[in-house]
Amino acid sequence: METRMFKVYAKADPAVALKVIRGHFATNHSHINYYIDLTTLKARQNEAQAAAKLLAYYSNYSIVDTIVCLDGCEVIGAYLAEELTKAGVRSINEHKTIYIATPEYHTGGQLIFRDNMQMMVRDKNILLLLATATTGKTLNQSIECIEYYGGKISAINAIFSAVDKAHSIPVNAIFTRKDMPDYQTYSFRDCPLCQKQEKVDAIVNTFGYSKL
Template structure:
């Protein structure tokens, strides 16, 4: 099954960001929140140095008008991109109000119930800070909404949301700045498990997918 999925990879080059290529696989997949007809593979964009740096550069212009960024909160394994983004923001004159005049790059933790938390030693990097939320993808927006609620609880101020791919333009009134949108992936769709047309036709799921990758069934 794995070889079958890999053989169906389609590469989509960004129209605006040099060196950023999205890999997608058509099929029938399930996330925690929905069923989707494309698995979007961002493994190398998040882990390969040159690609992570290119993704970070593409996000910088979004924040050119922002004078202060204190913290970048990374979801979906985007810490490498987050580090490069912090460097690019600093190079472009975006300042930090942190004591050491540099940007924090952090990620939330999940407790045993699946609730997002920040430990006591990390909370000062959130409380009262100007934050960029960095995610790999946003399909329904549920995970981002949970993170926004978490950041609000800990006293953070979200200045912007950046995603490599997003099927939504706004979440709770905040614009989602993305390199790739739904229109870039032909016929991309997300469904509830009740309304999934593949399930209605009796077609089996091919894989379970999340921010770490996929597990073929």
């Protein structure tokens, strides 16, 4: 399957690129016609730093107390905190620095923050950072989780997003549908690829893919 991979480069910085495979893939919420591999972008130092610089460049926030990271984006989140601090973004935290926090997936897929983590969320201005947003379901679930623990979503950042906003909050993404105009997401029941009896290539999530 890897032989079908190609790259989509960010217009503002070619050092930031999506590795994309066209096919038929199943996620937890839908079927999609592209798998976006962000493994090195999230884990390789120079790529993560370049992505953080783009997100900071596109952003215009006055206060960020905590960056809540989903999809394994903690490395990018740490660099993003550094870039925002350089740009003069303030924090109301006691130590005048930005927290990097990640919720835990509990039984049944519920997102939670343990007691020792809740001080990073409660009454804080939250920047939500995720790798990809396709249907917006995980995004909405994350916002509801943060608000349940008393956090205030001030901004949403993503590497790739197929949705423009969530809970009326704009999604600020490096890559959008404009960069992949034929990107499609389908419900399990209405997937045209399934209707054509095209086999699913792999089950995918933010950790990667498993061939079938």
